[in-house]
Amino acid sequence: MTTDNLTIDDIARELGISKTTVSRSISGKGRISEKTRKRVLDFIEKNNYKPNFMARGLAQSRTFNIGWVVPGDSEMTALSFFQQCMLGVIDVATQADYDLLITTVFDHNINGLLRVLENHKVDGVILGQTLTHDPAIRALKKSGIPFVTVGSTEEKNVVQVDHDHLSACKELASILKLKGIRSASFIAGAEDKVVTLARRRGFEEGMDGVNTTIYMNCDRNEEIDRAVDDAMRSKTECIVCEDDRICYGVLAKLKKDGVQIPSQVRVASFYNSSLIEDNQPAITSLWYDPKALGAMACRTLLSMIEGETPVQRQKLGYEVMLKASTL
Amino acid sequence: MTTDNLTIDDIARELGISKTTVSRSISGKGRISEKTRKRVLDFIEKNNYKPNFMARGLAQSRTFNIGWVVPGDSEMTALSFFQQCMLGVIDVATQADYDLLITTVFDHNINGLLRVLENHKVDGVILGQTLTHDPAIRALKKSGIPFVTVGSTEEKNVVQVDHDHLSACKELASILKLKGIRSASFIAGAEDKVVTLARRRGFEEGMDGVNTTIYMNCDRNEEIDRAVDDAMRSKTECIVCEDDRICYGVLAKLKKDGVQIPSQVRVASFYNSSLIEDNQPAITSLWYDPKALGAMACRTLLSMIEGETPVQRQKLGYEVMLKASTL
DNA sequence: TTGAAAGCGCTAACAA
């Protein structure tokens, strides 16, 4: 049953033709008479032949794997965003007969990525997140391997796909401003992430003229709690959270302190996910499509692997979802 | 700079020895004089030689990749458990110069896994979750490839690592019973998951004599809400949640309904994670070490790939964490 | 339109 040791030679012998012809029939490259082509394909179908990826890889210097690089702390990795995005990548990759090799980057330590690159274990890489001085991007550039980043970067000549965070955050912020908010606080995560900076800028531009306070690097709960304490003490009218994880922490803190939303303070988030979507009251937030983003990243990468030169920057849209948390 | 086209032939020529000698120096197999061995290694070090994995793979029929199979719905994948577990796997794999190929299984659809197996893209597989009639296990057995499951299974001859869910859940349940609880409800997820069944059994055994109600297949929020409604109507004294995700839903529902914990109902969870750990009040739960589990699974798999015959069932411990949610 | 033959870079008998 499991006779999957069938090789291209076996087929050639069986059909009385050469390996070359078989190879060509499969790949579709070169001229082949429709007749023999069909003979080969039929035989393959019947005998359940599966080409050997390693052999093909060695001959063509290809692995048919693509690298997927994500932050290596479980708090990050577990974020709905990366998971959704990855599912989009997998969808597209699978259809093109590629598989995903996963690598983690933790605290600017890119050893895992370096190993994968040095060992030539992937044909291209998708970077799940961009940092301001991103060592991963540097390494990828140096390696010469095709790669695309999910998230923007200032680095030159980097193919990138991203949501339009700046516009989205600016739009949401300005809507909040129009609601008559006089003072707002922005609680955000690590400022070495490009997306954090974009959101901050969107917030600031949208809130132009409003009294604002910015709390950066609130990655852990204590920091979030402290930021919320400070914001409430300063009688902020609205807390805007940089992402779902932070919003989750903010909601927990407000609940603990018995602060009512939206009567005592309004809350909005620049990223939505299942982490907060069932909250009572519902949270005003931005909606993106990370799965579509992942799919686009993968499509782009595959085209690069095929030798095409893709658009450098692709932006995906968003939606503003106004809910009860901001009146 | 990027002269990484150095091959074993180059080294041999450069050093005036044969490829074989070089190969042996690297692998450490066969007899080699310390002197030449050192010469080769020094040369390699100096010239930054990196062996070609594809070539080695083709020659040895190995890929130096291991497959990591997880549920393909983002709600599941994002669970802290799988992420932590994966980080454990990656740690061990990386040290042994293996990489992780990720594959998803969604709703008993194992096509992704099948492709990876047929294409021989991995040397072994770690299954992140076990189902009662697990098609993945069947496929893996049939393929003959080494694999280990994270989670138990009834299938014969399957190497498996797991937490001791039964004992853990039974212990927690019996502690709750000792606290004088007269009626308890168990809210659980899909009953095709082996772990769900184990936890249920632990609950039932631990609660022996107590008036209990079981709610199975509560994977979505509506179902959780309905279960909670029913449980509260039946004046349950304690809601025991099968995992963190469900507990999260239960807590949200109780909050929405203004039910006080633990005064109006006690709550416990059979799995802890960041999803619920900051809850007020703190939730009584079980603590496991999924990262250690992943690491153990990977170590076991690697030993199997090396041809060893490992222990069939390995169990990791747990801790009962009694918190304010159960008095 | 087809085939022969030379690799891709490494490992592993078998000899020496």
Place this chain on the structure above:
DNA sequence: TTGTTAGCGCTTTCAA
């Protein structure tokens, strides 16, 4: 202790 020689299974010139 080291080297010679076949492969691993596929692709790809170059010829026919």
